[in-house]
Amino acid sequence: MKLATTLLKWYSKYGRTMPWRDHPDPYAVWVSEIMLQQTRVETVIPYFEKWMKLFPDIPTLAAASEREVLNAWEGLGYYSRARNLHKAAKIVATKFNGQLPRDLTELRTLPGIGRYTVGAIASIAFKMDEPTLDGNLRRVFSRLYDVAEFADSPAGEKILWGLAAQNLPKGKAGDFNQALMDLGATICLPKNPRCLLCPLTRVCKARENETQELRPVLKAKKKVPQYIHAAAVIVERGRVLISQRPADGLLGGCGNFRTQG
Numbered sequence: 001m002k003l004a005t006t007l008l009k010w011y012s013k014y015g016r017t018m019p020w021r022d023h024p025d026p027y028a029v030w031v032s033e034i035m036l037q038q039t040r041v042e043t044v045i046p047y048f049e050k051w052m053k054l055f056p057d058i059p060t061l062a063a064a065s066e067r068e069v070l071n072a073w074e075g076l077g078y079y080s081r082a083r084n085l086h087k088a089a090k091i092v093a094t095k096f097n098g099q100l101p102r103d104l105t106e107l108r109t110l111p112g113i114g115r116y117t118v119g120a121i122a123s124i125a126f127k128m129d130e131p132t133l134d135g136n137l138r139r140v141f142s143r144l145y146d147v148a149e150f151a152d153s154p155a156g157e158k159i160l161w162g163l164a165a166q167n168l169p170k171g172k173a174g175d176f177n178q179a180l181m182d183l184g185a186t187i188c189l190p191k192n193p194r195c196l197l198c199p200l201t202r203v204c205k206a207r208e209n210e211t212q213e214l215r216p217v218l219k220a221k222k223k224v225p226q227y228i229h230a231a232a233v234i235v236e237r238g239r240v241l242i243s244q245r246p247a248d249g250l251l252g253g254c255g256n257f258r259t260q261g
């Protein structure tokens, strides 16, 4: 049986339920994809639901102030994502009549929308036969085809995007991409993949070669920087002094107490 057929069968039974799935509005898919970058689904769900109540469509988001947007994002991290969403909404509201463009070249010009997000929006929201490649898909394809190339190198990226494209089932790219996301998040885990439960175990090259734990091959990560901060809270007659951080850099645009680094 073809890889896609097997996977789609599994997805119809075990696919995760999420509030943006089957949502009629491409805007919802866009918001969810941006929120899901580097963030777990369980964390995203309450933020997504609150966001869609506050900013139910692109014109409403475009008309909101940056403060309102950052307040709704507060706690989700990587605040440049929220600022880019806001900037992109303003462009869509003025240039594209409030609707996300279906032209993928135009879509790609919007702030915060890279190749991965274009593929996700095109396949899930616009039902186009477009591949995508997030961290989950990268891991799953690296294992299915036992790719020994660095997955985060230009050569590795080329191979993996090629595999994502060549396996796409016509007319079902959105479900296929989401099925791979779910498989990566629940079965083909970064550590200790659950191969015994995997629907693709019979076609998986890494499983055959026992290299699952060695795939994907990634370059060594940069050391996480450590900072020591001293903080003082200034309170006067019940009021707290809060400054706004510069737009660029860590927690850009957010409020914080005055601190000395």
Ligand code: SF4
Residues within 6 Å of the ligand: 140, 143, 144, 187, 188, 189, 193, 194, 195, 196, 198, 199, 200, 201, 202, 204, 205, 206, 207, 212
């Ligand atoms: S068999 Fe194992 S390594 Fe291969 S895709 Fe499935 S879970 Fe991942």
